[in-house]
Amino acid sequence: MTSFLAFLGVSIIVIVTPGPDTAITIRNTLFGGRSCGLFTALGIASGQTIWAFATSVGIVALLLASEPLFLAVKYAGAAYLVWLGIQALREAFRSAPPADERPSAVRPMRRLTARAAFSQGVVSDLGNPKMAVFFASLLPQFAPAGPGAFATLMVLGIVFAVMTFSWLTLYAVVVARAGDFLLRPNIRRTIEGITGTLLIALGIRIAAEQR
Secondary structure (H helix, E strand, C coil), X not given: CHHXXXXXXXXXXXXXXXXXXXXXXXXXXXXXXXXXXHHHHHHHHXXXXXXXHHHHCCHHHHHHHCHHHHHHHHHHHHHHHHHHHHHHHHHHCCCCCCCCCCHHHHCCCCCCCHHHHHHHHHHHHHCCHHHHHHHHHHHHHHCCCCCCHHHHHHHHHHHHHHHHHHHHHHHHHHHHHHCCCCCCHHHHHHHHHHHHHHHXXXXXXXXXXXC
């Protein structure tokens, strides 16, 4: 129990620290509403569950041992974040609507679907090599060696994914509840600009940093 509580403490610190998952959830909630935010969070949690399984069966260890494969995942994930950031910046710099239009008339069209939001969550998480390093370094510390190691690693990974989903769901609900205020043209464009810049910066940082 002490070991599990220690795992929860470390996980909470990691989860609440803003990063790509937070930025993508906010972005997709703005683009598609609360449902897209929730499906993004579900996609991210699904990606983490896949990382947990890969860690449990030793695939992550092979990934970390292969420099070319690790770099391929890292650069692909970084490029994906930059691409999402550029999309958000394009939305932010689109021409402003006429000043006499009401806020309700300038709501952005919900171009993002729940399926696309889920896919973006999965791809962005699987493309983040820091998750591989995190799962490979953290989970084994709290799993006993022996026949039960696989089950323990999977349970810890699923717990981490559920905690992440719960935290990101809170973000999606808060952003969605802000509703009309966040969808006002100037406010929305500002948030999209900040989110796009953050995603690009995170992509560049992932590509540039060492393990």
